[in-house]
Amino acid sequence: MTINTGKVKHFFAGGNTGNGFYSFYDQIIGPDANRIFILKGGPGTGKSTFMKKIGEKMFARGFDLEFFHCSSDPNSLDGLVIPSLKIGFIDGTAPHMIDPINPGIIDEIINLGVFWNGPELKKDKEKILELNKKKKACFERAYVYLAAAKGVYQNWQQTNFACLTEKLYLKTQLEIKKQIFSSHKPSGKLGTSKHLFASAITPDGPVNFLESIFNEAEKLYILDGPPGSGQTLILNSLIETALEYGNKIEVYHCALDPSKNEHLLLPELKTGIICSTWPHKHTIDDHHHFIDTSTFVENNNFLFAETLKENRLVFLELFGRAVTWLDKARKMHEEIEKHYIPCMDFKGATCLQEEILSQILESIPDKIGAM
Numbered sequence: 324m325t326i327n328t329g330k331v332k333h334f335f336a337g338g339n340t341g342n343g344f345y346s347f348y349d350q351i352i353g354p355d356a357n358r359i360f361i362l363k364g365g366p367g368t369g370k371s372t373f374m375k376k377i378g379e380k381m382f383a384r385g386f387d388l389e390f391f392h393c394s395s396d397p398n399s400l401d402g403l404v405i406p407s408l409k410i411g412f413i414d415g416t417a418p419h420m421i422d423p424i425n426p427g428i429i430d431e432i433i434n435l436g437v438f439w440n441g442p443e444l445k446k447d448k449e450k451i452l453e454l455n456k457k458k459k460a461c462f463e464r465a466y467v468y469l470a471a472a473k474g475v476y477q478n479w480q481q482t483n484f485a486c487l488t489e490k491l492y493l494k495t496q497l498e499i500k501k502q503i504f505s506s507h508k509p510s511g512k513l514g515t516s517k518h519l520f521a522s523a524i525t526p527d528g529p530v531n532f533l534e535s536i537f538n539e540a541e542k543l544y545i546l547d548g549p550p551g552s553g554q555t556l557i558l559n560s561l562i563e564t565a566l567e568y569g570n571k572i573e574v575y576h577c578a579l580d581p582s583k584n585e586h587l588l589l590p591e592l593k594t595g596i597i598c599s600t601w602p603h604k605h606t607i608d609d610h611h612h613f614i615d616t617s618t619f620v621e622n623n624n625f626l627f628a629e630t631l632k633e634n635r636l637v638f639l640e641l642f643g644r645a646v647t648w649l650d651k652a653r654k655m656h657e658e659i660e661k662h663y664i665p666c667m668d669f670k671g672a673t674c675l676q677e678e679i680l681s682q683i684l685e686s687i688p689d690k691i692g693a694m
Contacts, residue, residue: 329387331378333532335520336391336402337419338578339649341473343466344418345581347519351391351402352411356429358686360679361415361422364435367660369672373435374403374412376673377680381405394523396653397530410683433675438668447662454662458655465648469524472641473579476550479634483551486622492553495614496560499544502612503561503594510569516562521575521586522603524642526650529578529602536575536588540595543608547599548616549631554598557616558584561596565589 337346352359362370371393378388378400391402393414401419403412415421415432423430444451522531537543546554562584565572575586585603587596599605 329382329385331382331388331390331535333390333392333535335394335523335532335578338394338520338523338581339462339465339469339645340524340581341466341469341476341579342581343470344462346419347576348402348413348419348421350518351413352404352409353517355409356411357409358411358683359423359430360410360412360433361430362412362433362435363415365416365439365659365663366656367663368435368439368667369669370414370416370435371399371401373433373672373676374400374414376676377412377683378403380680381683392523392530392532394520394525395649395656397523397525397527405683408683408687433679435667435672435675438671438675439663440666440668444663444666451659451662454655454659458652458659461648461652461655465645465652468641468645468648469579472638472645475634475638475641476579479549479631479638480551482627482630482634483549483620486620486627487551487553488619488621491619492556492616495553495616495619496557499557499561499596499612499614500564503542503589503592504564504568507568507592509567512569514566514568514570514572516566517571517573519573519575520578520581522578524578524645524649526646526653528646531603533586533597533603533605536573536586537595537597539593540588541593542612543594544596544612544614545599545605546596546614546616547604548618549620550600551620552616553619554600554616555583555585558587558596558598562587 336348336351337344362373364370378390382388386405386407389402389404389406390400391404391413393399393401401414404410413421423432426432521533521536522529546557548554562572562574565587570589570591573588573590574584575588577583577585585598589595597603597605
């Protein structure tokens with residue numbers, strides 16, 4: 324007997340950026356959600372495990388899932404969505420505080436804090452407060468380096484952009500638009516966009532989920548080149564056209580500079596555009612359209628080359644220091660968890676998780692439950 328399991332996609336909804344912590348948590352599930360469970364509780368109280376367990380059981384029943392990972396620990400979950408049921412679970416604790424918008428109707432708080440032994444936990448109050456202070460300081464230091472790295476990266480972009488040959492990138496931009504949209508007619512209404520991160524700057528270094536997000540795209544354009552070589556200009560133009568044609572699109576932002584668009588997925592057209600540059604270079608396949616955007620930059624003078632070399636070296640140094648401080652913050656967080664875990668009644672949390680799962684299964688329409 325063949326067991327029908329679902330498909331899983333992985334994303335980041337928040338990130339450690341040059342602007343500090345940046346959140347797209349309001350984009351995890353759409354405004355048409357049927358139910359949203361907001362998980363509250365301290366570190367080590369089992370929020371990620373709660374979501375993983377429900378995800379595993381729904382996956383085994385054939386449901387597609389969307390996992391949203393924590394940028395400060397990519398092995399941990401900050402969100403889970405079951406798209407076909409329009410049901411989502413979201414970690415609503417700092418730094419991405421979330422409260423119910425439609426409490427009792429759509430939104431429901433799951434407070435895992437009710438399962439800890441308060442008096443026992445308070446015995447470690449001073450140690451926990453000190454560790455929290457140290458963790459905060461580590462994040463602040465990491466963000467100082469990321470802000471500096473962002474500044475250097477922008478100068479790197481500007482150096483290349485100043486030497487960009489407009490007619491070369493515009494020609495490519497028009498060719499891609501023609502290939503994607505020539506056989507499609509505008510719908511007569513503006514499209515909609517969803518914004519997330521495909522990559523994150525983590526304590527383990529840069530991590531991305533490009534394969535997971537774009538693996539079902541039948542047509543994939545890889546814009547490969549250095550910063551400022553026209554990738555963002557082409558991508559932004561394609562985003563604008565897709566919205567004018569009425570498409571539903573997914574826009575993925577730069578992990579360092581969240582104001583910058585970096586990748587685009589057109590699910591209805593099964594088409595994707597990826598800006599491939601360090602640290603998210605994308606593997607080339609036979610069905611990919613590879614475009615080397617470095618050919619759009621024309622400059623051979625010595626000063627230009629030296630500036631680029633210095634930018635790259637300084638950027639990598641700052642980026643590495645930021646990752647080191649993020650790792651120290653994670654270690655502080657793990658120490659805090661050690662004080663919470665012994666005070667938790669995980670049997671009670673498991674019972675609640677099973678109760679929520681039963682509620683979900685009971686609410687599934689027959690035509691979906693038979694999938």
